[in-house]
Amino acid sequence: MSDSKATTSSSNNPGNKTAQNALTHWDGALGLPDFNAFTDDDFGQAFEAAFAQDLHEVEALVANEAEPTIDNVLKALQLSGKALERVSSIFWMRAGAHSNDTIQALERDVAPKMSRHYSRIMMDPLLFAKVDALYEKRDTLNLDAETLRVLEKIWKGFVRSGAKLDKSGKAELAGINEELASLGASFSQHVLKDESQWALYLDSENDLAGLPDFLRNAMRNAAEERGRADAWAVTLSRSIIEPFLTFSQNRNLREQAFTAWAHRGQNNDANDNQAIVAQMLKLRERKAKLLGYDNFAAFKLDDTMAKSPDAVMNLLEPVWEKARAKAAEEEAELTDLIIKQGGNHKVAPWDWRFYAEQVRAEKFAFDEAELKPYLQLDKIIQASFDVATRLFGIRFEEKKGIKTWHPDVRVFEVFNADGSRRGLFLADYFARTSKRSGAWMSALQSAHKLDGGQQPIIYNVMNFAKPAESEPALLSLDDARTLFHEFGHALHGLLTDVTWPAVAGTSVSRDFVELPSQLYEHWLTVPEILEKYAVHYRTGEALPKALLDKVLAAQTFNAGFQTVEFTASALVDMAFHTSPTKIDDPIEFEKQTLAKLSMPDAIIMRHRTPHFTHVFSGDGYSAGYYSYMWSEVLDADAFAAFEESGDPFNPELAANLKKYIYAAGGSADPEELYKKFRGKMPSPEAMIANRGLNK
Incomplete structure (x- = not known):
């Protein structure tokens, strides 16, 4: 497993104060952390210092003898823990996107400590008393709707964290949460190890029967990464295993690969879950x-x-x-x-x-092999950006040569329509053995406007097969949808326009959070987008209309x-x-x-x-x-609004979509927000029809 430790002279000492500060005080390019200024060994002490600082800030809040107010309780609580938030965001990004033995050992240590830390805060009776006092008189405080919602959310968070339990109940719940954190970290690490350690090496043309060139190239690259330049590797990365199961003519090999895929975490070994x-x-x-x-x-x-x-x-x-x-x-x-x-x-x-x-x-x-040459990664990225520009007025400018957690990571500065800076978007597209499978969005820094506010630093992680150096990365249609999906999540973080951190970006109910992402997928297959960006990687020829029509007709296949x-x-x-x-x-x-x-x-x-x-x-x-399907009911209905208007980029609908769905975060009840956009709540029928289940 690869190790990305930086080795600058300022951070060779694990106890180096400067290195620990670099994890919590970001002064790198464009407001990013300076990834040259710390090593993996610096995380441990940085966490300890951040835990202590967060407790100190909360204790100061509790010690304030003034009558509880929104400013001295709610605002103070929301602004506390900045150092811990920053070191955590870098660490958990590394744990998922570029792990190694050092990071995994730290994860097993930090996960229960983090749980213990937050239990201590959320079960503090004096702190909860202040929050509860505000909550009890909330109707007399003349609060704006967002602040009222934040107060209610934070109060409920304390209650759901055990603030109302007796002493023994609190102790038991804290222990449960700590153990769950440890078990969750181990579960994730076991899956990563099963995925990274398993490979099926093929070394004959007979074994490759039926495999298209794009897959052979990806398998060759995967084998080289594992030190087998003489072979082709079937790995458990979805971007390799699924096309292998689709095209391989060797049924025995398909069975071997599928069995390994289906039994990750269930092999009665050290990684068994x-x-x-x-x-x-x-x-x-x-x-x-x-x-x-x-x-x-x-x-x-x-x-x-x-x-x-x-x-x-x-x-x-x-x-x-x-x-x-x-x-x-x-x-x-x-x-x-x-x-x-x-x-x-x-x-x-x-x-x-x-x-x-x-x-x-x-x-x-x-077939998939016929379509894939038209779906170049770089072009699909451009397509996702173009849709965001046309819908929401933002634009993206790539910045080269900026150190991040891995050389594959790309950095984009994001600008509003008036040219003002909105934030940063980072993207880590390719599979590797140090990365867990799947695709996700997260934030190094979320946006809010409290106390001067901060701009978002949002990232996407994918697991597309990395091509040979001289070749472009080619995507399946499912891969392209995944890119649009995760970018929809990214837009939810980038476009957020709220005051309070507690309701920023994706801080919404679980069955609403997938709406912005699943809805965004629809624009991938808008004909004018595919016609512009689905171009053959060798000839530059646009996707032929006859093939486009077939792709659209086959969407429910x-x-x-x-x-x-x-x-x-x-x-x-x-x-x-x-x-x-x-x-x-x-x-x-x-x-x-x-x-x-x-x-x-x-x-x-x-x-x-x-x-x-x-x-x-x-x-x-x-x-x-289930929330993916719950949100799918909403996204099918939401995109139908654009279809009914006859314009997939209808400016009035796009403005309302931005205001009520992408920018609103959790500032209001999600049902209320959806009704403001669409005028009503949908039934599942549009989703069922979109999936082709009525045919």
Whole structure:
């Protein structure tokens, strides 16, 4: 695993004060941290100093004997902990995007300390008394709507963190949270190790049968990174494993690769996550009961748009039935193709993508390999920026030669329409062994206007296959959608226009946070965007209209498979967190839950339990994976507004979209914000139709 330690003379000493300051006082180019000024060994003491400083600031707040006010309590609390916020943002970025043994050891140490630190603050009875005093008289304070919402959110955060528990309850909850933090860090590290350590090396032309050039090149590059320049490597990066399963003509190799992909975290070795999941479920259940909830799902959903497990199930169950019926039709087509080709086997999970690609090629007269030369990474990045400029008036200017956490990271300065600076956007696009799988958005620094405010520093992380040095990176259509999706999240952070940090950017309910990202995906396939940016990487020829029409016509192809994959994961997540019985064997529970759902044998969950990082590397999406579909109901309806207007860049709609969705953060109730944009709340029908499940 690679190690990106800087080695400047000012920071060779782990205890060097200057190096620790560099993690908390950023004076690098464009307002970034100076990544040359510290090493991995500096994080430990920087954290200790930041923990102490945060406690000192909170203790000063508590010691203030003046009557509690918005300024001396709420504002002071929101502005405290700046040093800890900064060192944390760099560290957790590294833990996900460019880890190594040093970072992972620190992660195992820091995660429980962080939990202990925040438990100490959030359970402080004197601090909560001040917050509670403000909350109790909130209706007499003449607060603006955003400030009132922040006060209510922070008060509820204290209560949900155990502020109202007795002494023993607080101690128990603090211990639970600390253990959950440790377990989540271990879960994530185990998945990363399974993904980075496994590779299937191919060294003969027979093994490469059916693989298009773009995939061969990516596999060669992956093998070289692992010290095997004489081979091609199938890795567990989605940008390699999925096209390999799609194109490889060798069924045995497909099975080997798929089995490794499906069993990450479940190999009965040092990286096995089964016991971790069982313990996390037990602790989450106890946490929920301590706080007065029937189960962990009820606890998590209390602060969302859905509000309750029943509301979630009322969305998922009808979609599941439609998806399963659609998948059965698709499987029958694949079975017919296998028989037609002389095969005598059922459709196995490692077969589905391979035969589905052939059915698509036959139905729509194109395949993924034909489309991919037109989807260059750099052009899709330009397309995502162009859409943002046309909708929201912002523009992006790349800045070269700026040191970040890895040489692959690209830095863009962001400007408003009037030329004023808005913030920074950083993008880390390529897969590597030091990076966890998937794609995500986060912030080194969130935007707000409190006490002079600060500008956003937002980043996206992807895992696209890195090409040979002389070749452009080519994306699949799913890759391109992923880029637009994560950039939609980035825009949510970049465009935020609120006063209080607590409601800035993506600080919204979990089932609303995916709306800006999923909605943004729609603009990728707006014909004028594809016509302009989907150009052949060798000839410069625009995507032929005939091929574009086929791509658009095929958008709902394989909808049953894709929806079953997702919805099964969401239903198992809900089952885990609503189960009335103790779950000692999570894999058996997963199996039994899927059996009750009549899960097709030929499809597995998109994220099986032992590597379901959304749910078990922390609690971000625990009892919350459904939120992608909840937001999809909103995004299908929201984009329909543009379609109904006849202009995908309708200026009036774009202005309202910016104001109420992308810029508003969590400053108002999400349902209220959506209604201000659209005039009403949607039904799931548009989403179901968009997925092609009614056909």
